Amino acid sequence: MGAEDQGRVKILREVAALRQTVANWRAAGESIALTPTMGALHKGHVSLVALARKRASRVVMSIFVNPTQFAPNEDFGAYPRTFGADVAMFAAAGGDVVFAPDVAEMYGAGFSTLLNVAGPAAAGLEDQFRPTHFAGVATVVTKLVNQCRPDIAIFGEKDYQQLKVIERVARDLDLGAEIIGAPTIREADGLALSSRNVYLSPEERKAAPALHAALQRCAAGIRGGGAIDVALAQARASVEAAGFIIDYIEARDAETLAPLAAPIGAPVRLLAAARLGKTRLIDNIGV
Ligand code: AMP
Secondary structure, three states: OOEEEEOOEEEEOOHHHHHHHHHHHHHOOOOEEEEEEOOOOOHHHHHHHHHHHHHOOEEEEEEOOOHHHOOOOOOOOOOOOOHHHHHHHHHHOOOOEEEOOOHHHHOOOOOOOOOOOOHHHHOOOHHHHOOOHHHHHHHHHHHHHHHHOOOEEEEEHHHHHHHHHHHHHHHHOOOOOEEEEEOOOEOOOOOEOOHHHHHOOHHHHHHOOHHHHHHHHHHHHHHOOOOHHHHHHHHHHHHHHOOOEEEEEEEEEOOOOOEOOOOOOOOEEEEEEEEEOOEEEEEEEEO
């Protein structure tokens, strides 16, 4: 009940079944990694599984398109859902369990709790454009960690502000899992892999790498001693010239996401979000 077998990967739909499987592993002395996703897997997700396998003996991937992190005007209904292919990719990557609850299992009747997150979640980046997003992310990640109780949970640096929010939540709420960040996997032309890249038209796909290229030039300029404001202005101009409408391109303290204060002592992260037609792309790099 609640479990289907697909090769050696077990598909679980219920929290109780996940808890039982993890308890059995624990009793056998295994260590457990959780990799939360919304499915539509690509090589970026696979890299999280590869890292998970190095750090733990069992790997759980959650696949759950989380309604509470989408605003009503966003793409919850249209978000790509490719479950069969996802399970095959996860199996090929050597994972053990796909946890794929439905919305009713995750948010039962009367569900009433959403985390109120500040700190990195209020850095003036994604939160300005998606004001309810991180409350939904923090809530579902807290639930997933409580449901699975892994030793480690792995998140991509691709969603850098999200990673910082989750690190904060894990410390603040004693989640008991070590949060690990994994590097961004890119196409050969620099475009960060994303489930939303399938929305790009062929012309938009050609223009899309300009975002990463602008961040790279910006980082090189800052490393070379150039003024940060000038480097950011150049990056914004070149991203606009490539046809994007910019939500933000900013430089922040890499750890806290606070605005930079002179003189710059701590590591700097460049973070960007910009729209090409109907597709919103985000990216970030270290300086
Ligand atoms: P998503 O399914 O988009 O919610 O992403 C699930 C996890 O995969 C998150 O921790 C993301 O940060 C991570 N991820 C998404 N794209 C990439 C990528 N290109 N490289 C590395 N990790 C990624």
